Amino acid sequence: MPRDDAVRRASTRRAFAKYGGTVALGGLLAGCTDGGGAGSSDSDSPDADTTDTGSTDDDRAESQTEDAADASYTASISPMGEVIFESPPETVFTRLTHHADMAFALGRGNDVTALHAPDYYDGLWNQYVERLPGVSLDWSGLYSSWQPDKEKLYELDSDIHLADPAWVTQVEGWERSDIDEIAENVSPWFGNSLSDRHQEPAEEWADGYQYYGLWEQFEIVAEAFRERERYEALAAxxxxxxxxxxxxxxxxxxxxxxxMIAAADIESIYAYTLSNPGFLTSHTRPLGPRDAFEGSVESGTVVDFETILEADPDVILYLGGMEPGTDMAGRRTAFEEDAVGSEITAVQNDRVHPQGARYQGPILNLFQLEMTAKQLYPDAFGAWPRYESGPYPEIPTDEQLFDRERVADVINGDP
Known part of the structure; x- marks a missing residue:
C-alpha cells in the first residue's frame, strides 16, 4: 500500500521532526544499514569476524549511522520548532502561493506536488515568468490542496510539507494527531502562514507562535533547502x-x-488594506500610499461604488487583474459606465491598475514592488503601461527597477 511504502522510505531519505525540539537519529538511520550484519549466515566464517582494522559488522553499521548523522542538518521555524533534515528536500507539498513561490525561487518550482487552485495560479505566475529569460514554471494539473486529504498526502509522498500546520488544523477533519502522523510517516511540516496578517493561531498552537516578514521566512525556508547562496543573491x-x-x-x-479591491463581479467588491502588518502588504507597505479609507475599512470588507466614491481614491489597485482569465478592460468599463463609479477620481484619471496576488513569495514580490511603484508614482519610477491583457508588460531597460537576468540566473542555479 502507498502508506506502507511511505513509512518505509521515511526512515531512509526523510527529514525527522519534533515540534519544539529535535529527534535522535540513531535508531531511524540505523535502519538504512541493517542489511547483512552480525546476524547473517556468513558471520561464522573466520574472515567475516574482523577486517584488517579489527572492526566488526556492528562497528561498520555504527560508523555508517554516524556518517549519516553527520550529514544531517537542522532548520527551525514557528510553529514547528527545530526540524532535522537528512538531505535537502526535492519534492515539495504547498498549500498557499507564498510557499510555492519560495520553492520556485529556490529552483524547485516544477517540483511542487500540490497547490491551492493550481491552474489559476499557474496562469497568473506565468504572466510574470514570461519576463524571466530561460525560466519555466508549470503548476497546471497539480493536486488542489486548499482542503487537503490526508491519504492524498501519503500518495504524493512529498519530501517536505511547506505549509503551516496551525492553519491546516483549521480545515475540517484535521487534528494535531493527523499533523504529527504525516510528519512521522511522510515528511515534516515547515511553513508559516498566519504571518499573512498576523492572525491569531488556535490555542494549541498559540504558545510561542512567531510572525515573520516575507523575506525573513524565505531566508528560513532557504536554510531548510540548503540554498543560502540563492537566498542571498535574491535578497541583494x-x-x-x-x-x-x-x-x-x-x-x-x-x-x-x-x-486595493478584488471582485469576481461588480456586485461583490472586497476591499483590502495597504499597510497593516503581515506579508500580504509586503509590496504596498514599503511604498507608503495614503489609505483613501483612512482606516475605516478592514481587509475583506464588502464595499460598493458609493463607499468607494466617498473615499474617492486617486488610485485603485485591482487584485487578480493580471490573471489571464480576468477581463481588466471590462472591469474598468463597469466603473466608467456606472453613474456613481464614473465619478471616482481614479476612474476619471484612468488610474485603475491590475495587481497580481497578496499571497506572494519573493519572485512575485519583486515584480509587484516594481509595478506598484510605477502605478502609484509614475513621475518618480516611470509610467505603468495601460494594461488590459497578456503577460507582464515589457518595461524599457532603463526604467526597470530590478534586473530580470539576475533573478533568472538565480532561479536557474547560477547565483
Missing part, C-alpha cells in the same frame, strides 16, 4: 530595489490616496 536584488524606492519616494503629503 530586493535590497537594491527597496533602496531605489526609498530614495525616490515623494514626501508623504504629496503621495496619492489608494485602495
Amino acid at each position: 536584488v530586493r535590497e537594491e530595489l527597496l533602496s531605489t524606492i526609498e530614495d525616490n519616494l515623494p514626501p508623504e503629503e504629496e503621495r496619492p490616496t489608494a485602495i
Whole structure:
C-alpha cells in the first residue's frame, strides 16, 4: 500500500521532526544499514569476524549511522520548532502561493506536488515568468490542496510539507494527531502562514507562535533547502530595489490616496488594506500610499461604488487583474459606465491598475514592488503601461527597477 511504502522510505531519505525540539537519529538511520550484519549466515566464517582494522559488522553499521548523522542538518521555524533534515528536500507539498513561490525561487518550482487552485495560479505566475529569460514554471494539473486529504498526502509522498500546520488544523477533519502522523510517516511540516496578517493561531498552537516578514521566512525556508547562496543573491536584488524606492519616494503629503479591491463581479467588491502588518502588504507597505479609507475599512470588507466614491481614491489597485482569465478592460468599463463609479477620481484619471496576488513569495514580490511603484508614482519610477491583457508588460531597460537576468540566473542555479 502507498502508506506502507511511505513509512518505509521515511526512515531512509526523510527529514525527522519534533515540534519544539529535535529527534535522535540513531535508531531511524540505523535502519538504512541493517542489511547483512552480525546476524547473517556468513558471520561464522573466520574472515567475516574482523577486517584488517579489527572492526566488526556492528562497528561498520555504527560508523555508517554516524556518517549519516553527520550529514544531517537542522532548520527551525514557528510553529514547528527545530526540524532535522537528512538531505535537502526535492519534492515539495504547498498549500498557499507564498510557499510555492519560495520553492520556485529556490529552483524547485516544477517540483511542487500540490497547490491551492493550481491552474489559476499557474496562469497568473506565468504572466510574470514570461519576463524571466530561460525560466519555466508549470503548476497546471497539480493536486488542489486548499482542503487537503490526508491519504492524498501519503500518495504524493512529498519530501517536505511547506505549509503551516496551525492553519491546516483549521480545515475540517484535521487534528494535531493527523499533523504529527504525516510528519512521522511522510515528511515534516515547515511553513508559516498566519504571518499573512498576523492572525491569531488556535490555542494549541498559540504558545510561542512567531510572525515573520516575507523575506525573513524565505531566508528560513532557504536554510531548510540548503540554498543560502540563492537566498542571498535574491535578497541583494530586493535590497537594491527597496533602496531605489526609498530614495525616490515623494514626501508623504504629496503621495496619492489608494485602495486595493478584488471582485469576481461588480456586485461583490472586497476591499483590502495597504499597510497593516503581515506579508500580504509586503509590496504596498514599503511604498507608503495614503489609505483613501483612512482606516475605516478592514481587509475583506464588502464595499460598493458609493463607499468607494466617498473615499474617492486617486488610485485603485485591482487584485487578480493580471490573471489571464480576468477581463481588466471590462472591469474598468463597469466603473466608467456606472453613474456613481464614473465619478471616482481614479476612474476619471484612468488610474485603475491590475495587481497580481497578496499571497506572494519573493519572485512575485519583486515584480509587484516594481509595478506598484510605477502605478502609484509614475513621475518618480516611470509610467505603468495601460494594461488590459497578456503577460507582464515589457518595461524599457532603463526604467526597470530590478534586473530580470539576475533573478533568472538565480532561479536557474547560477547565483
